[in-house]
Amino acid sequence: AQRxxxxxKLLSVFKGAPVExxxxxxxxxxxxxxxxxxxxxxxxxxLLRHISRESxxxxxxxxxxxxxxxxxxxxxxxxxxxAMYYCxxxxxxxxxxxxxxxxxTQLTVWP
Amino acid sequence: xxxxxxxxRYLVKRTGEKVFLECVQDMDHENMFWYRQDPGLGLRxxxxxxxxxxxxxxxxxxxxxxxxxxxxxFSLILESASTNxxxxxxxxxSDQSRGDLGEQFFGPGTRLTVL
Numbered sequence: 001a002q003r004x005x006x007x008x009k010l011l012s013v014f015k016g017a018p019v020e021x022x023x024x025x026x027x028x029x030x031x032x033x034x035x036x037x038x039x040x041x042x043x044x045x046x047l048l049r050h051i052s053r054e055s056x057x058x059x060x061x062x063x064x065x066x067x068x069x070x071x072x073x074x075x076x077x078x079x080x081x082x083a084m085y086y087c088x089x090x091x092x093x094x095x096x097x098x099x100x101x102x103x104x105t106q107l108t109v110w111p
Numbered sequence: 112x113x114x115x116x117x118x119x120r121y122l123v124k125r126t127g128e129k130v131f132l133e134c135v136q137d138m139d140h141e142n143m144f145w146y147r148q149d150p151g152l153g154l155r156x157x158x159x160x161x162x163x164x165x166x167x168x169x170x171x172x173x174x175x176x177x178x179x180x181x182x183x184x185f186s187l188i189l190e191s192a193s194t195n196x197x198x199x200x201x202x203x204x205s206d207q208s209r210g211d212l213g214e215q216f217f218g219p220g221t222r223l224t225v226l
């Protein structure tokens with residue numbers, strides 16, 4: 001069964017510090033992993049996806065199939081990064097378009 | 112620019128009332144979803160639909176039903192609202208025709224309070 005785990009409900013760092021939001025998954029097939037972000041009073045939106053292997057707003061995430069992880073990283077956090085972050089999994093062969101979300105991590109970046 | 116709109120931002124209802132939450136998307140997406148978002152529980156899928164008149168149960172369908180009579184509109188129905196259905200409800204859509212099925216586009220949410 002598909003499962004996404006985000007072990008940290010809350011994460012706080014100071015501006016300029018590195019930040020890592022953890023995500024682990026379980027899926028027997030070939031997964032596609034995503035990070036979604038929700039800024040205060042804004043709608044939930046896609047931040048990045050592992051297949052594109054790109055950096056968005058300074059964030060990167062690498063899919064580690066051996067550790068079944070997809071941690072989100074940024075070397076120097078900014079105050080505007082404060083938001084709720086959700087890791088999500090799409091399993092090829094699963095019901096069309098269905099995503100499995102983790103419970104989310106609320107990131108706070110202090111000035 | 113994909114637009115997903117929800118009929119209300121805030122809604123207050125009484126226990127036992129029938130509640131309709133409407134969602135409309137303007138990008139001709141096949142897939143539509145209803146989630147509820149609760150602190151500490153994240154996003155939980157209630158129902159989804161991959162075509163007109165088609166629906167699939169998500170993880171927490173109890174107490175809810177859905178209707179999709181037109182491609183652009185997906186309605187969530189609470190037959191008899193209860194206080195434990197107080198929550199933020201998010202609608203989303205995605206494009207089935209593209210290879211990238213993981214990107215969902217979300218509405219602004221409806222905060223429902225059941226008294």
